[in-house]
Amino acid sequence: MTTLDRIDYALLRLLRKNARLPNKDLAGKVGIAQSTALERVRKLREDKVLLGYHAEIAPQAIGIGLQAMVSVRLAKHSRALVDGFHAHLLALPEVLACYHVAGADDFLVHVGVRNSDHLRNFTLTAFTEREEVAHIETRLIFEFQRNSELPPWPIADAD
Missing domain, CATH: 1.10.10.10 (Winged helix-like DNA-binding domain superfamily/Winged helix DNA-binding domain)
Known part of the structure; x- marks a missing residue:
């Protein structure tokens, strides 16, 4: 490191x-x-500290009228199922970001869609038709802003 x-x-x-x-x-x-x-x-x-450079794009400019966070709980857990589902998410153009998390849910998926009909059809196809998915819960995002700040330097060890 x-x-x-x-x-x-x-x-x-x-x-x-x-x-x-x-x-x-x-x-x-x-x-x-x-x-x-x-x-x-x-x-x-x-040294892979800087992983890339990204353009922040206005969602409306590319047809995204609605954003949501979808919580996904898998029915079973294995490396193959988790990796396969993760790959599935990253292949979907509506997926803006995905997080593999600990807790009651396994994934949080940030999606961008045209409207509520698109969101409904997308969630039905992308999640509920997959046999490894046991439960989803969708939350609409009213506003999203990225924080451009970094934590203070140096970050103290937690011990």
Whole structure:
């Protein structure tokens, strides 16, 4: 595991807020040379600390009029069933994110659909027709905002 210092953390904090920030600005805001910033960001990608860069897209611009969180409980648990269901979720274009969780439910699935009819048809097809699914519960999302902040550095050990 890569050990991050305060400069790495400052770079990550800036990139989290704006991944398109030019290297010159990144270096200036952190107070390091441009070559140092470039090398540090390269190393963060190489060490798999930075996993990618993503565009935040307005849901309405791509036809998403309704978002929901679907809780899914599986009937049986095995590595093959869990992995297979996870792969099924990631293959569905309506699935915006999925979380394999502990607790009463096994998955929380964030979906984006056109409208309530689309949501109904999608949940019936994507979940209830699968024999490994025992129960689903759907909650509408009224508002979604991503937090661009990171936890404070350094994160103290919990022991």
